[in-house]
Amino acid sequence: MKTTIVTTTIYIPELLRVYAKNAKDFGHTEIDFVVIGDRKTPAAVKEFCAQLDRDFYPTEYMDIEAQRQYLEPRFPELWQHLRFDSIQRRNIGILRAWENGADTILTIDDDNWIMNQDFVSLHGRVGTTIEVPTITATSGWYNVCAHLEDASNQPFYHRGYPQELRWKDYESFTTTTVKPVQVAVNAGFWLDDPDIDALTRMHRSIQVRGWKNPAQGSFALEPGTWSPFNSQNTAIKRDVIPAYFLSPYIGRYDDIWASYFVDRIAQHFGEVVVFGDPWVRQKRNPHDYWKDLDAERVGMRQTDRFCEALRGISLTGSSYHECFGQLLAGLPEAWAEGPKWSQLEKDGRSDLLQGLRIWHEVFDTILATNTSKLLRRVAVETVESVPGNGTAVLR
Structure with a gap:
């Protein structure tokens, strides 16, 4: 059973290391992360997520451009409807997790x-x-x-x-x-x-x-x-x-x-x-x-x-x-x-x-x-x- 942890952030989400370590310590393998950025999200989040991917579990960081490429071709109305600078961009991460086959979608705040x-x-x-x-x-x-x-x-x-x-x-x-x-x-x-x-x-x-x-x-x-x-x-x-x-x-x-x-x-x-x-x-x-x-x-x-x-x-x-x-x-x-x-x-x-x-x-x-x-x-x-x-x- 696959669990995907989804969050949005305008900070470097250091707490995700703690979540990842907790999952490792308890022996979980079917875990991945989806992190959704916004216009205020630091550029350094991309490398942070890449390091999390290397050290622990698959981690996908979606900046604004990645979100656009994901949504606009297939779901242009949804792309237009979701505001920037809002936590509701979490919908994108939830949808991504669902399409990637998650059995459980776990949403957290940063x-x-x-x-x-x-x-x-x-x-x-x-x-x-x-x-x-x-x-x-x-x-x-x-x-x-x-x-x-x-x-x-x-x-x-x-x-x-x-x-x-x-x-x-x-x-x-x-x-x-x-x-x-x-x-x-x-x-x-x-x-x-x-x-x-x-x-x-x-x-x-x-x-x-x-x-x-x-x-x-x-x-x-x-x-x-x-x-x-x-x-x-x-x-x-x-x-x-x-x-x-x-x-x-x-x-x-x-x-x-x-x-x-x-x-x-x-x-x-x-x-x-x-x-x-x-x-x-x-x-x-x-x-x-x-x-x-x-x-x-x-x-x-x-x-x-x-x-x-x-x-x-x-x-x-x-x-x-x-x-x-x-x-x-x-x-x-x-x-x-x-x-x-x-x-x-x-x-x-x-x-x-x-x-x-x-x-x-x-x-x-x-x-x-x-x-x-x-x-x-x-x-x-x-x-x-x-x-x-x-x-x-x-x-």
Whole structure:
């Protein structure tokens, strides 16, 4: 089973040496890296990745020109849609990893430092069945950060958790059952600086010290009980990727709304998102909280309605790609513009729908091409020479 670790960076990603050494120490062989650059990425990253390739595992660095050569000939709309100077160029690395045959695509941020755990194996449970405590909430929502211990014992929520549901956990009844579950996504947690929204950061300082209950460990959410998950320290199984698009036009809700698409489709297939191990220590890069707040405004206002729309769309597809197409077809009507929407919200909706369409068409093209190649190969393999006359038959 092949695992590809994907990251974007505007720095020299020294932490990748630590990830590579960790994988080596635990005996992993089917590993490679894809590093996506941007206009601010130092030129020295190319040589750094080449050295990582020589010392550890295959490592592909894609600068802007390499990205253009990869996307523009086949997928010009996607090339035009993805902004420069944005973390959402991660889509290119995810697509590259998928096309290169990754079974597990593991996305990390360049400020996530690995702990002394078997990082690849813990994330490698995606696509498998494991037995784990599984939580059901009558509200259909669960605050996964309730399992984390803050240094000052303050409660907090994952970035992107619906605003209208916060501080109402007492209204929901939860049950936990240990049972086997099929894992679609494994979302690792973070020590020190957790993934919370800018409004919370401006209001209080949160420092994660670990589990509230150290014996508890990883847990899953029952299909139909949702939580956001992000795109750092996150493993996604191959089948999910055609339904996982990070929009560059909805600010800091790119990975959040992508996670809600996955929540909805995973629910349809009876699959789960697991939260917990492996942990990373987040040494967060510098941020302007006011800019972050501006980038979260549309998501904060629209997430409740967006998720309500997703929940209301019926699914009948037999793959994540098919179900993604059904959500895309139903979303414009289910999530219609309201009279009080700001222009920013209207533009965000329009650009998001455009990006989702482009991503779906990309995989329409790839999957159709792959099917055609498979049929041709099968045809060739079934051609046999008939003894005695040298003619060929197709069986």
